Amino acid sequence: MGHVEVIVKAGKNHRQDSLDRALAGSGFRMTRQRQTVYDSLMSRRDHPSADEVFSRVKKTMPTISLATVYNCLDKLVECGLVRQVNRDRDSTRYCANLREHGHFYCRECGSVHDIDLPSSRPSELGLAVPDGFTVDHLDVNLRGVCPECGAGHQV
Amino acid sequence: MGHVEVIVKAGKNHRQDSLDRALAGSGFRMTRQRQTVYDSLMSRRDHPSADEVFSRVKKTMPTISLATVYNCLDKLVECGLVRQVNRDRDSTRYCANLREHGHFYCRECGSVHDIDLPSSRPSELGLAVPDGFTVDHLDVNLRGVCPECGAGHQV
DNA sequence: CTAAGTGCAAACACTTTGCAAAACG
DNA sequence: CGTTTTGCAAAGTGTTTGCACTTAG
Numbered sequence: 001m002g003h004v005e006v007i008v009k010a011g012k013n014h015r016q017d018s019l020d021r022a023l024a025g026s027g028f029r030m031t032r033q034r035q036t037v038y039d040s041l042m043s044r045r046d047h048p049s050a051d052e053v054f055s056r057v058k059k060t061m062p063t064i065s066l067a068t069v070y071n072c073l074d075k076l077v078e079c080g081l082v083r084q085v086n087r088d089r090d091s092t093r094y095c096a097n098l099r100e101h102g103h104f105y106c107r108e109c110g111s112v113h114d115i116d117l118p119s120s121r122p123s124e125l126g127l128a129v130p131d132g133f134t135v136d137h138l139d140v141n142l143r144g145v146c147p148e149c150g151a152g153h154q155v
Numbered sequence: 156m157g158h159v160e161v162i163v164k165a166g167k168n169h170r171q172d173s174l175d176r177a178l179a180g181s182g183f184r185m186t187r188q189r190q191t192v193y194d195s196l197m198s199r200r201d202h203p204s205a206d207e208v209f210s211r212v213k214k215t216m217p218t219i220s221l222a223t224v225y226n227c228l229d230k231l232v233e234c235g236l237v238r239q240v241n242r243d244r245d246s247t248r249y250c251a252n253l254r255e256h257g258h259f260y261c262r263e264c265g266s267v268h269d270i271d272l273p274s275s276r277p278s279e280l281g282l283a284v285p286d287g288f289t290v291d292h293l294d295v296n297l298r299g300v301c302p303e304c305g306a307g308h309q310v
Numbered sequence: 311c312t313a314a315g316t317g318c319a320a321a322c323a324c325t326t327t328g329c330a331a332a333a334c335g
Numbered sequence: 336c337g338t339t340t341t342g343c344a345a346a347g348t349g350t351t352t353g354c355a356c357t358t359a360g
Binding site for chain 1: 270281287
């Protein structure tokens, strides 16, 4: 029990350190709201929308507003701690996994899963990018059915 | 001149045939609006938003409404003649290129370019999709700077 | 004829903004 | 203390919907 405590605390301190550093690095201030939003994202590594983050954060900080959640999320994106994940016209989702990765969207349940990329360089994926194009960012999305939803259908 | 005429006419007839067939195949009716919207998409192979399609189509059909353009585009997507292209929260764009391909978005000018994919199967792109996932669709997006915009910067 | 499609305006969901009050450094 | 950030409500954007009128088959 004491052991678990230590790990959790260490995890949280480390988390807070990166937040502190990242905010400072981009010239932003540390606020209770930003910390709470970031904690919420880091503690559950799913892909919540701003509204879902709002709901979660309201439990520990009932006075926070949705606009502030958007604001905090934007700042976290700006300082590079969080990635935005867009799936068609759905609400933007937020992802605290900074590893280069793509996303799998389940057509049935709407869940989002991270998919590792072998490389972030288009040429290594066999993509034929014509001369003259400079590629900054590669975004790979898969659609289909996740194991939970597929199980029912395929016997 | 006569030659060009013939080609253009043939192109248009072929185009109309596919539209006829695709609509019929999905149980939709042919309308002047759908034909005009489809022609507009096919004649300029760029990636216009619904609003841009609306502007273009209004020139030849001034009474058409934006809602109808959305409606027509949706039907064209449903019968498989057109693909939707979403870039973050931007307006949905529409693409009449049915070859399997990805898209390159220029950060500077916002232009969209088609990028050929070597395969539509994730495994052939080296993507590690965990067991149990069924993949229907693969969507690859690149961000960066296109040749026109890049030229100025890199001397 | 009659079901499907159009055109309009109003509704919608998600996101951003303007501004006074509060809080960080 | 001076800025930055918050919280609220209001505006904005892209898209969809409800409904009377029109049209394709």
